Amino acid sequence: MSAWLTRHIPKIAVAPSLAAVLFFVYGFIAWTGYVSLTRSRILPRYQLEGLDQYAKLFRTPRWDVAMENLLVFGVLFIAVSVALGLLLAILLDQRIRAEGAIRTVYLYPMALSFIVTGTAWKWILNPGLGIEAVVRSWGWEDFRFGWLVDPELAIYTVVIAGVWQASGFVMALFLAGLRSVDQEIIKAAMVDGVSLPRIYASIIIPSLSPVFLSAIIVLAHLAIKSFDLVIALTGGGPGYATDLPATYMYAMAFSRGDLGQAAASATVMLMTVAAIIIPYLYSQLRQSHD
């Protein structure tokens, strides 16, 4: 008995967490998939009705806009956050005075939710109240920054606020990565007369590839879950120009009383996420096997 226990104790230690994840994540995903096949309205109903909800979903123009937005937002949000985070980390790594204070300033947005900062962002980006009005009052009468109220450009303001929140965290990841690069290699390269930008480009940045992956996983998770951001900043508008799948799903489930439709959109969303994340997880875990 005790030999058996000793052998299996690691599994037993993980078991409660695994059981919880299987039930609360995968069980609930299965539940959602099931409900997407029903005509549930304000509360779930369990008679199967086939794929009607999916047909309805793909006929809805608003859903197309939401998926397109997720693509545009997701790609830009991840790319800009990574680029900016890396840039800031490199700048901060140059033995800066007051590094601690500056770093805290870059990092603090991650501490605040958009319920807290949403109104401020809305004002800042609003042309009549925020940046545009201020720059004009300084004398540049022709200055225009009206992205928030332009259906074509509003999604980019969502990117600006999203990057504001997440890039500091990415900076922290990269800064940590830079601090753990072997200083001897850099010294040796400098002795050889290699310029600093070249050292970064061909030695330091390539060695940070695990950090890129960590950063991307955190950012992808934030992008997919972006909800508060859109609700606080644009409410999905102008029109429904900045709708995302998460806000679409929420609107269907809770303001329209159309749970079946919400479940169908959630299922499509989860499948999209799985299509991107599973190959990534697979490659990651295979690597760590060595």
Added chain:
Amino acid sequence: MKRSVLASLVLIAGMGTSNALAQPEVEVLHWWTSGGEARAVQTLMDEFQSNGGKWVDMPVAGGGGDAAMQALRARVLAGNAPTAVQLKGPSIQEWYEEGVLADLSDVGAAEKWDALLPAAIGKHMKCGGKYCAAPVNVHRVNWIWANTAVLARAGIPMPTSWEEFNEAAVKLKALGVTPLAHGGEAWQDATVFETVALGIGGPGFYQKALVELDPAALSGPTMIKVFDQMRTLRGFVDDNFSGRDWNLATAMVINGEAAFQVMGDWAKGEFTAAGKIPGKDYQCSPTPGAGFLYNVDSFAMFKVQGGDRIAGQKLLAKLIVGENFQKTFNLAKGSIPARLGTSLGQFDYCARRSSYDMDVAAGSGTLLPSYAHGMALRGQQAGAITDVVTQHFNSDMGSAQAAKMLAEAVANSR
């Protein structure tokens, strides 16, 4: 029926005499959390408590009730429904169909609600012929508010047709005033849209298109004209209207930056807070055209266990329709009482006008439910219409295409 009357009489009599038995208790889920609204609910709590009840407050604001509805679903599924919930319009019947609402017919009978509530409003409070909700107020949605000084400067009267409005707007624009203060949120777009539909198509068209969802009316020539007017109005708002809160739009009228705003009578609270007087500093009048679009707030009672909670529900329902509450609440909220015959002596000019117009409209069959505020349609259909309306208003979509999309969206939402 007779038995239930008797039962409720016994119950109500019992409550008066033997408070020691069970203290009526309610947990109230609502989304009136700010300023005048919160004060308005407070009057209900005070009255409930002075009648021996215990009030547990469960406020959830946000998204015009969306967050509260999210909390409500979670609570109902968990088998832990709040006692009383702010619900309105057809969603009351939707919850009833899920079998979770309590029956209030004994209170309704004992308190003679049939005689006290206007028929059009009483209808919303009934599920399968029985009372299941209690109305607290009537908001009129189709109001147009104006800054008196700005109109005088431009030399224009309050418009009585949308043509007149358009002519006035052109003059205002020439003076450098924004003709229409508007916030580009979907529900505000929908609010303007329904008043335009009422004004241009008339009450009959409104009923056919936005209440009965007749496909011919939704995509027909009248609807195209309605969208044409929406496009015209788009030219009369300022550039930065997107996502603006309705109260900031009202502020534009208050400080003379804009001349008009189309908004329900809750806008009055903003004027009052700024120290403005109706008829003098600002004007309230119905939007062009005949008819009265109502938005009635109400509380529905959910099935709960326990004598004290059921007693709480009945007491709350009784007090909500009581004369005292209807008066104090609506004075604070800016709306008018749902209960007929409530004295309006302390109400302002706009409220008295609203009440008078409601009586006239009820007599002529032009008392209509507001679609934009969830009184006319279920969520799916109303949402489908709003999607098209807001998309049209915020893009350069043509009117004919919008009308066609409207009919398609409604068909797809069933």
Added chain:
Amino acid sequence: MTARGLLYLLLVVFVAYYMLPLFVMVITSLKDLDEIRAGSLMSPPDRVSLESWGTAWSSACAGILCEGLQPFFWNSVKMVVPAVLLSTLLGAVNGYALSQWRFRGANLIFALMLFGCFIPFQVVLLPMARTLGLLGLAGSLSGLVLVHVVYGLGFTTLFFRNFYVTVPTELVKAAKIDGAGFFTIFLRIFLPLSPPIIVVTVIWQFTQIWNDFLFGVSFSQAGTQPVTVALNNIVNATTGVKEYNVDMAAAIIAGLPTLIVYVIAGKYFIRGLTAGSVKG
């Protein structure tokens, strides 16, 4: 301009970008309502007034009760502390078992947990509500703690696993030969190594849970609502007059605990990340 000068200039420009929203919030919270209505939203206050801060903390109306954020603040504390501790502890045990005791299926289990990070929480609201009801935890703080622990497991396990994976497996082998068991090795060897990653995990979990609104609003009832729900109630006027100064003060107060954690522990955060969690 020297390269060094340019470097500082760039850094300062970014400081402005990151500070802007907080700046707007702070100056607005210090103005009175007339000044907000009349003036530019971005200009500093003419008269500084701290009144709205007091109002937000102890007398702003979130519904009928006008007790400010104060009572809700403590609900949040009572929810966050156990949730953070539990999810960190479980994450540590999981990370240790999955990285150092590579039993068959360990990688699959890790992948399953990690994928859980990506599930949008709106999806799980309703089945979770039903489950909490069946468990008898509906509307309670314990229910909220359970929810946060469950959906925090993915990230806490990720952090600890990636940290422990850098520890050579020979350490465990040697300890086993000495007769030490699973938990003894964890407590004696791995936990003492862990402060850097514990800091990272605690900061992350604290931020996530403190800022959560979605679960907080769905799984609470009168008396257990966390501070974000109260903030939302104060900020979201539906058809009433908005007091922006109080809104902003309330928003800052609600965000203060996480801000303080970041300011104080930010240094350790970077150190913790440096110590290994970023190594994929």
